[in-house]
Amino acid sequence: MIVTIIGTVAAVLTTTAMFPQAIRIIRTRDVHGISLIMYLAHTTGILFWLSYGVMLKEWPIILANCVGIMPASFILFLKIKLGRNELNKTNCTSDVS
Amino acid sequence: MIVTIIGTVAAVLTTTAMFPQAIRIIRTRDVHGISLIMYLAHTTGILFWLSYGVMLKEWPIILANCVGIMPASFILFLKIKLGRNELNKTNCTSDVS
Structure with missing residues (x-):
């Protein structure tokens, strides 16, 4: 019981x-x-977890990763979109770490 | 086999x-x-996963979270440390989102 809660x-x-x-x-x-x-790594990882959940028909894995992919992919989208704007404004080179 | 790789x-x-x-x-x-x-949420979550792994004696859960807690807690430490320095320099109020 306590293990399930944790x-x-x-x-x-x-x-x-x-x-x-x-x-x-x-x-x-x-x-x-x-x-x-x-x-990039995290969103790709969640896509792999989703495939894993679908292949095993494990609904908890599918559901958890359907929730998790929303903020991860949205942050990735914003990083690319706003990062490009920043680059245009400052006209300097970008690093990708 | 393919499921295990994924x-x-x-x-x-x-x-x-x-x-x-x-x-x-x-x-x-x-x-x-x-x-x-x-x-804060992620590091706390990993500590809960670690407790869960220890309680179930599940080594894959313990090992994965021993690796995961390193960058998470280090980023949390840097956010608090460097965020405080930033605050001292700019003398403005901080938000915590």
């Missing part, structure tokens, strides 16, 4: 953790400190 | 995704766009 709290925290990051970017429009590689 | 790729990508973010912060010292709440 696992559920863990799953909720790690699945929803990226929503505040998405909200912060919407508010500040600041993506300079955000790592493109992190969100 | 699951392993998924696990490696989502477990290691935060390392490039940690490296980016070390290089740029820019934590303004980084969400404090995200890394």
Whole structure:
């Protein structure tokens, strides 16, 4: 029972953790400190988890990753979109770490 | 077989995704766009996953989260440390999203 509660709290925290990051970017429009590689790797990883869940027909894995992919892909989209604007404004070269 | 490969790729990508973010912060010292709440929630979530793994004696869960907690807690530490320096320099109020 206690193990199930701890696992559920863990799953909720790690699945929803990226929503505040998405909200912060919407508010500040600041993506300079955000790592493109992190969100590329993370979004790709979630797509693999989704495929894994679908192949095993495991609904908890499918559902958790359907939630998780929303902020991850949205942050990736904002990083690319706002990062390009930033680059146009400052006319300097970008690094991708 | 293919399912195991897909699951392993998924696990490696989502477990290691935060390392490039940690490296980016070390290089740029820019934590303004980084969400404090995200890394608080994520680090706490990983601690819960670790407890869950220890309780079930599941080594894959323990190992994956021992790796995952390193960049997560390091980014959280840098956000607090560098965010405080930034605040001292600019003397403006901080938000925590």
